[in-house]
Amino acid sequence: MGSSEFSWKLKDHPKLPKGKTIAMVVLDGWGEANPNKYNCIHVAETPTMDSLKNGAPDKWRLVKAHGKAVGLPTDDDMGNSEVGHNALGAGRIYAQGAQLVDIALETGKIYDGEGFKYIKESFETGTLHLIGLLSDGGVHSRLNQLQLLLKGASERGAKRIRVHILTDGRDVLDGSSVGFVETLENDLAKLREKGVDAQVASGGGRMYVTMDRYENDWDVVKRGWDAQVLGEAPHKFKNPVEAVKKLREIPNTNDQYLPPFVIVDENGKAVGPIVDGDAVVTFNFRADRMVMIAKALEYENFDKFDRVRFPKIRYAGMLQYDGELKLPSRYLVSPPEIERTSGEYLVHNGVRTFACSETVKFGHVTFFWNGNRSGYFNPQMEEYVEIPSDSGITFNVQPKMKALEIAEKARDAILSRKFDQVRVNLPNGDMVGHTGDIEATVVACKAADEAVKMILDAIEQVGGIYVVTADHGNAEDMVKRNKKGEPLLDKNGNIQILTSHTLEPVPIAIGGPGLAPGVRFRKDVPNGGLANVAATVINLHGFEAPSDYETTLIEVVDN
Numbered sequence: 001m002g003s004s005e006f007s008w009k010l011k012d013h014p015k016l017p018k019g020k021t022i023a024m025v026v027l028d029g030w031g032e033a034n035p036n037k038y039n040c041i042h043v044a045e046t047p048t049m050d051s052l053k054n055g056a057p058d059k060w061r062l063v064k065a066h067g068k069a070v071g072l073p074t075d076d077d078m079g080n081s082e083v084g085h086n087a088l089g090a091g092r093i094y095a096q097g098a099q100l101v102d103i104a105l106e107t108g109k110i111y112d113g114e115g116f117k118y119i120k121e122s123f124e125t126g127t128l129h130l131i132g133l134l135s136d137g138g139v140h141s142r143l144n145q146l147q148l149l150l151k152g153a154s155e156r157g158a159k160r161i162r163v164h165i166l167t168d169g170r171d172v173l174d175g176s177s178v179g180f181v182e183t184l185e186n187d188l189a190k191l192r193e194k195g196v197d198a199q200v201a202s203g204g205g206r207m208y209v210t211m212d213r214y215e216n217d218w219d220v221v222k223r224g225w226d227a228q229v230l231g232e233a234p235h236k237f238k239n240p241v242e243a244v245k246k247l248r249e250i251p252n253t254n255d256q257y258l259p260p261f262v263i264v265d266e267n268g269k270a271v272g273p274i275v276d277g278d279a280v281v282t283f284n285f286r287a288d289r290m291v292m293i294a295k296a297l298e299y300e301n302f303d304k305f306d307r308v309r310f311p312k313i314r315y316a317g318m319l320q321y322d323g324e325l326k327l328p329s330r331y332l333v334s335p336p337e338i339e340r341t342s343g344e345y346l347v348h349n350g351v352r353t354f355a356c357s358e359t360v361k362f363g364h365v366t367f368f369w370n371g372n373r374s375g376y377f378n379p380q381m382e383e384y385v386e387i388p389s390d391s392g393i394t395f396n397v398q399p400k401m402k403a404l405e406i407a408e409k410a411r412d413a414i415l416s417r418k419f420d421q422v423r424v425n426l427p428n429g430d431m432v433g434h435t436g437d438i439e440a441t442v443v444a445c446k447a448a449d450e451a452v453k454m455i456l457d458a459i460e461q462v463g464g465i466y467v468v469t470a471d472h473g474n475a476e477d478m479v480k481r482n483k484k485g486e487p488l489l490d491k492n493g494n495i496q497i498l499t500s501h502t503l504e505p506v507p508i509a510i511g512g513p514g515l516a517p518g519v520r521f522r523k524d525v526p527n528g529g530l531a532n533v534a535a536t537v538i539n540l541h542g543f544e545a546p547s548d549y550e551t552t553l554i555e556v557v558d559n
C-alpha cells in the first residue's frame with residue numbers, strides 16, 4: 001500500500017463493541033496431545049483449562065503452532081516462542097530467521113552482503129570466531145548452516161577459524177552434544193587438510209554459558225566471555241569431543257548445563273582467545289538469547305560485568321537481533337521485517353495495554369510480541385511489568401515459578417480498569433518441560449492452570465473477555481517417539497526423555513461475560529494458526545483487523 005494512503009486508524013467492527021477488558025493469556029509450551037502418562041497436562045489437575053475445552057465447544061478449538069504456519073522452513077520444524085509470539089502479535093506469517101538464513105546460504109547471497117564483507121576484512125591477518133548453539137534443533141541455530149558458513153568463509157579467505165560451541169540438550173535430546181561435536185570436528189579436520197587452521201576453541205552448556213536471555217543472569221554471559229574472549233575456564237582439554245564426554249560425567253550435569261571449557265595446545269595455552277583484529281560471528285539466528293552477548297561484544301560502554309579486555313574486533317550477528325536497538329549493527333542476514341504489529345495498531349486506536357511475565361518470558365509478551373522490538377510504542381498507553389525470575393536454578397526445583405505472582409499482577413491490572421488488554425505469558429509448562437522432569441512438569445501445569453483461573457475470575461468481575469492460548473507444545477509430550485508414535489527406549493531400556501517442544505497444535509479458548517452473544521469460532525478456517533489470533537483479538541476490541549492480516553477466527557451470528 002502506498003504510504004500516502006496508509007492510516008493507523010482501524011475501522012469499527014460492524015457488530016462488536018469497544019471498551020471490553022480483554023485478558024490475553026499465553027500458556028508457554030502447552031500443546032494438545034493424546035492423553036497418556038507422558039502428557040503432563042493430562043496427568044496434572046487442570047480444571048480451568050478442562051472447563052474451557054469442555055464447556056463451550058464453539059468457543060474452543062485448536063490452532064497450528066509449528067512449521068509453515070509460523071514461518072518455519074518445513075512442517076517438520078517444531079514451534080518455538082520467538083516465531084509463536086511473533087505470529088500472535090503480528091497477525092501475519094513471516095519467513096523467519098531459520099528460513100532466511102537457509103536461503104541466504106543456498107543462494108550465496110550471504111557472502112555479497114555488507115555484514116560478510118565487513119568481517120572478511122579481518123580474514124587476512126585475524127582469526128574468524130564463530131560462536132553459537134551446536135545442534136540441529138532449528139530453534140536458535142542449525143548445524144548445517146554452521147557447516148555451510150565454515151565452508152563459505154574458508155573458501156573466501158578465512159585462514160584461521162575458531163569455533164566456540166554451546167551444547168544444546170534442550171531443543172534436541174540430552175546427550176546428543178557428543179555426536180554434534182564429532183561431526184563438527186570431522187568438518188574442521190577436513191578444513192585443516194585443506195590448509196585452514198580450524199579448531200574448536202571453547203565450549204559450555206547453553207543454559208550455563210552465554211545463552212541467558214532478558215538479562216536474567218549476567219554471570220551466564222560472563223562465563224562465556226571468559227572462555228571465548230579471555231581463553232580462561234575452569235576446565236581445559238586438548239580435544240572438544242573428550243571435553244564434552246568427560247564433563248558429562250560430572251554428577252547432575254547435562255548438555256544444557258555443561259561447565260565452560262577451553263581447548264588448549266601442548267603447552268596448556270588456550271588455542272583461540274579473541275584478540276584485536278579478529279572477526280566474530282554469533283551464528284544463532286534467534287534473537288532472545290543472543291542480545292546479551294551481542295551487547296558485550298559491541299558496546300564500548302558496558303557495565304554488566306568486568307570484561308577485563310575489550311578487543312577491537314569486527315563483529316556481526318547472523319541476524320540483527322533487536323530492531324529497536326539496532327543490535328548488532330552488523331549482521332549477515334536481514335531479519336524478517338515484522339512491522340505494523342497488532343500492539344502498534346492498538347495504541348494508535350486508543351487501546352491501553354498491560355503486559356506481564358516473569359523475566360525468563362518477559363520479552364516474549366513484549367519484545368517478540370512487538371516484532372522483536374524492545375521498549376514501548378507509546379508509554380502513555382502501555383505498561384509492561386517484569387517479575388524477577390529465580391536465577392541460578394533449574395525450574396524443576398521451583399515448578400510453580402512465578403505463575404501466581406503473574407496472575408496477581410494481571411488480576412490487579414484487570415480490576416484497576418486502567419487497561420483494555422491485559423496480556424501475560426505463563427512460563428511453567430515450557431520452562432519445566434525443558435528440564436525433562438516429568439513429575440515437576442505435572443506440578444508446573446497445575447500451577448499454570450491455577451493462574452489462568454485467577455485471571456478468568458478477574459475478567460468475570462469486570463464483565464470482560466478472555467482469550468487463552470499457547471505458543472507451541474512442550475509439556476503435553478515428554479517422551480521421544482518413533483514414527484508410529486511409540487515411546488523410544490535408550491540402550492538401557494529407559495524411555496528417552498523429550499526436553500524439547502513438539503509439533504502439536506495448541507488450544508485457543510474465548511469467553512467471559514463481555515463476549516457478545518453470537519460470537520463463536522468460524523468453521524471455515526480449519527487450518528487456522530497462531531497468526532490468526534491477532535485479527536481475532538482486534539475484533540474483540542471492537543475493530544476490524546487490517547486487511548493484510550491473517551483472517552479472524554471468529555464470526556458473530558444473530559441469535
Ligand SMILES: O=C(O)[C@H](O)COP(=O)(O)O
Nearest residue numbers: 080081082139170171430
Ligand atoms: O530458548 C529456549 O529456552 C528453547 O530453546 C526454546 O524455548 P522457547 O522457544 O519456549 O523460549
Ligand SMILES: [Mn+2]
Nearest residue numbers: 028029081471
Ligand atoms: Mn515458548
Ligand SMILES: [Mn+2]
Nearest residue numbers: 029430431434
Ligand atoms: Mn521452550
